[in-house]
Amino acid sequence: MPDLPAPTSTGVRIAGDRYQWLVAWQGCVGAVRDAALRATNPVVAVGVEVDDAGNLDDVVLYRQASPHTYMQVKYAADSSTPVNGDYLLKLSDRGGPSILRKMARAWQQLAQDGTPVDLALLSNRSPDAEDPLISLRDSRTQLLVPKAAQQGPKSKKGQARGRWADGAGLSEEELLDLLKVLRFDLARDVTHLHEHLQMLMFAAGLRFEEEAMHAGADWVARQVAAGQRRLSLADVREAIRSLHLEAGSSRAVVSIATLKPDPMAEDADYAVDWTDRFEGASAYLKRRPLAPATWAQLQADIEAAPHRMPPNTAAVAVTGSLRLAPAFVVGAAFRMVAGADLAVVQRGQLWSSTEEYETPLAPAVDEHALGLGPDLAVAVAVATDPTADVLDFLREQQVPVSRLLVLRPPAGAKDNSVPDAAAANALAVGTRDLLRRACRAHPAIHLFQAGPMGLSLLLGNRWNRLRPTTVYEDVNTQQVYEKAFFIDA
Numbered sequence: 001m002p003d004l005p006a007p008t009s010t011g012v013r014i015a016g017d018r019y020q021w022l023v024a025w026q027g028c029v030g031a032v033r034d035a036a037l038r039a040t041n042p043v044v045a046v047g048v049e050v051d052d053a054g055n056l057d058d059v060v061l062y063r064q065a066s067p068h069t070y071m072q073v074k075y076a077a078d079s080s081t082p083v084n085g086d087y088l089l090k091l092s093d094r095g096g097p098s099i100l101r102k103m104a105r106a107w108q109q110l111a112q113d114g115t116p117v118d119l120a121l122l123s124n125r126s127p128d129a130e131d132p133l134i135s136l137r138d139s140r141t142q143l144l145v146p147k148a149a150q151q152g153p154k155s156k157k158g159q160a161r162g163r164w165a166d167g168a169g170l171s172e173e174e175l176l177d178l179l180k181v182l183r184f185d186l187a188r189d190v191t192h193l194h195e196h197l198q199m200l201m202f203a204a205g206l207r208f209e210e211e212a213m214h215a216g217a218d219w220v221a222r223q224v225a226a227g228q229r230r231l232s233l234a235d236v237r238e239a240i241r242s243l244h245l246e247a248g249s250s251r252a253v254v255s256i257a258t259l260k261p262d263p264m265a266e267d268a269d270y271a272v273d274w275t276d277r278f279e280g281a282s283a284y285l286k287r288r289p290l291a292p293a294t295w296a297q298l299q300a301d302i303e304a305a306p307h308r309m310p311p312n313t314a315a316v317a318v319t320g321s322l323r324l325a326p327a328f329v330v331g332a333a334f335r336m337v338a339g340a341d342l343a344v345v346q347r348g349q350l351w352s353s354t355e356e357y358e359t360p361l362a363p364a365v366d367e368h369a370l371g372l373g374p375d376l377a378v379a380v381a382v383a384t385d386p387t388a389d390v391l392d393f394l395r396e397q398q399v400p401v402s403r404l405l406v407l408r409p410p411a412g413a414k415d416n417s418v419p420d421a422a423a424a425n426a427l428a429v430g431t432r433d434l435l436r437r438a439c440r441a442h443p444a445i446h447l448f449q450a451g452p453m454g455l456s457l458l459l460g461n462r463w464n465r466l467r468p469t470t471v472y473e474d475v476n477t478q479q480v481y482e483k484a485f486f487i488d489a
Contacts, residue, residue, distance in 0.1 A: 007077050016075035018217065019190065021224075023073050023122060024048045024059045025216040026197045028236040030267070031061075033204040035233060036250030037310060041065055046231045048224050054106025055099070056119055062230075067116040067181075072103060074123040083121070083186055084128035085160060089167035104168040107178050119178075122185040124193075132160040134184065142183035149176050196263035202345055203264070203317040205248040206240065209348065215243050247350065251317040251343060254305050256330055258298075259283035259321035268319070270308040272301045275321075283321060287475040288482055295473075295484045298326065303333045306340075318344045324449040324456040325473035325484040331460025332487050342461050346424075346454030353461045355421035360430040363407035373400020376442035376467070378435060380459070381408040382427070382451030383415045389480045390448045393472075396479060399446055405438060407431055418452055428458040436465055445469040445489075448481065463489050 007015065027046040034042030047053070047060030056070035063069075081087055088100040097105070103119065110117045120142070127134045136147035136157075151157045165175040194213065201208040201216075219239045223231060240246060255268035257275050260283040265271040277293040280286035289295060309316065316334055318327075334340035336353055343352040368391060370377070377399065379390045387406050394401055409417040409427060418424050439445055445467045449456055463469065466489040473484040 012075075012077045015077065016073075017221070019075040019124070019193070020048075020058055020073045021217040021220040022193055022197060022213075023071070024220045024231075025213070026193075026200060027059055027061050028216065028220070028231060028239075029197070029200050029204050029206065031233050032206075032236060032240065033200070033250045036205070037252065044233055046236070048220065048229055048231070050229050052109070054109050055102035056106040056110070059122075067118040069118040069120060070106065070110060071120045071122050071185075072099070074099075074121065074125065076123065076125050079126060081125065082128040082131075082134075083123060083125045083184065084131035084134050085163060087125070087128075089164065098167055100164060100168045103182065104170055104175075104178060107182070111181075117181055118183070119181050120183040120185050122188060124187065124189045126187045127184065132156040133164065137184050137186075142185050143179065144182075144184065145176060145179045148179055192263055196267075199264045199319050199345070200267060201245075202343075202350065203251050203253045203267070203319070205250045206245045207247045208345070208350075212243075212245050215245065219243065248343075248352070249315055251315040252309050252313045253317050253319060254309075254330070254334075255320045256302060256305075256318065256322055256326065257320040258323065258326055259286045262320040264319040269310060269313075270305045272298075272305075272320075274298060274301075287323065288473060288484075299329055299485050302326065302329050305330070305333055306338075314339050315341045316343070318342060318457060322453055322457075323473060324451070324453060325471045327453045327456040328447070328449065328460035328463075328471055329485050329487065331457040332463050332489075334461060335464055336461050337464045340461065342457060344454050344457050346421075346452055349420060351421040351424055351454040351458065353425065353458055355425050357422040357426040357429075359426065360433055361410070361423065361426035362430040362434055363427065364410050364412075365434070366406040366408075368404040368406070370394060370401055370403055372398060373402060374442060375399070375401045375444040375446055376439050377401040377404040377446045377448070379404060379406045379448040380431065380451055380455075381406050381413045382417055382449075382455060383413065384450045385413045386448060386450040386474075389474075393479055393481045394446075401446055402442070405435075407434070413450070418455055421454075424452070424455050424458050428455060428462050431459060432462050432464075432466070439467045442467060447471050448474075450474075460487075463487065465489070 031043040041063050043061045044064050045062040050057045050060050053070050056072050058073040059071040061069040089098045129135050133148050136144050161172055165172045198208045198213055253268040255262045255265045255271040257273045258278050278286035279290045334342050341354045379386055447469050469487045469489050471485040472481045475482045
């Protein structure tokens with residue numbers, strides 16, 4: 001990519017406005033999903049640059065009951081200035097109050113009658129890891145307390161507390177009360193915001209391609225230009241209708257991250273984050289648990305998901321980052337026979353287990369006799385053909401199988417052999433039906449996969465009336481595969 005020129009002040013202002021409209025549209029989408037899923041305390045309206053909220057007026061999430069969320073949205077064109085004490089306490093360019101003093105005043109105004117509030121500084125700026133207070137931020141809650149309240153006044157923390165309190169015009173006790181409700185939602189770069197918002201639109205049953213996301217933000221901008229500062233749920237629903245953004249129904253969210261953090265984790269009904277429990281320094285290298293973590297522990301975490309869903313949940317969106325064996329186990333945890341409807345984003349498309357198809361697509365079959373035992377080995381060869389590696393593994397490891405069935409799409413294995421959700425469902429059903437017949441003489445199945453992650457999810461969703469199944473993962477070692485999970489079927 002060629003070097004870009006430095007943005008002008010006007011360009012920075014426009015980009016900052018755009019960032020704010022996207023955050024506001026994210027609140028609107030959250031309100032739609034809250035209503036559909038009957039959230040306990042749903043967002044019922046979204047405010048943009050509202051009155052009577054002081055410096056925390058950029059975006060406001062009004063809930064059915066307090067606490068409402070009041071956000072200051074700060075966009076930066078570069079990463080030269082992290083969020084730290086200097087940034088928060090610096091006077092404005094015209095010598096006016098600092099960011100922290102303005103937020104303190106807004107907090108005093110909003111909470112003066114004892115009303116609980118939720119405050120947030122949301123920015124694409126990164127937290128300063130060297131700052132004595134910002135470095136204490138809990139990534140789960142985005143709060144600086146309780147750690148910021150620890151140690152005495154002569155410690156680095158204590159001296160920083162005193163400086164912050166003086167700069168905010170508060171006593172130290174008041175500052176700590178403010179920090180109990182002020183979240184530092186930082187490092188939200190534009191790419192991260194886009195990814196999060198698009199996945200939230202997917203979970204809300206809306207179109208989620210970039211065009212749809214920007215259409216929503218454009219609508220927010222038009223409302224602000226027209227002086228409309230409070231966007232009701234009815235307003236948002238009418239916008240969705242007029243912009244033709246409907247794509248289905250809202251879904252509960254299961255977030256399973258094994259390769260990289262999932263922006264949707266904070267909005268998920270159940271989230272599993274194993275990114276630090278997998279070997280490898282990058283998402284491309286993470287293939288198996290890092291000892292002492294085990295595949296069995298990951299399976300237990302995944303299989304807990306159905307029990308953590310809201311009551312009477314049937315439609316579930318799966319987000320995160322998964323290789324094939326974990327994706328299969330997620331599908332098996334939410335099986336269609338139990339009434340589950342799973343959906344995932346595959347190459348920018350919505351792949352749902354309820355997508356209609358004309359007839360099951362029976363895969364082509366190659367059979368290899370092995371005579372190593374009574375079980376059946378199955379290799380799903382969709383994106384590429386793993387036959388040689390699977391045969392080598394079965395023989396070297398003396399896996400007790402009598403034969404290997406290699407199943408591939410009728411047109412052969414290639415990376416685009418499954419073009420959409422209908423084709424994926426047709427192939428998943430065709431594969432399951434073929435294996436129901438093939439496994440009758442075998443006590444167990446050993447499953448190997450090479451295909452789209454979405455197909456693994458849909459295949460696991462339909463994996464019933466078969467045989468107990470051992471699922472293997474490609475861990476890219478000398479022996480290629482490793483036993484990962486055991487599934488009852």
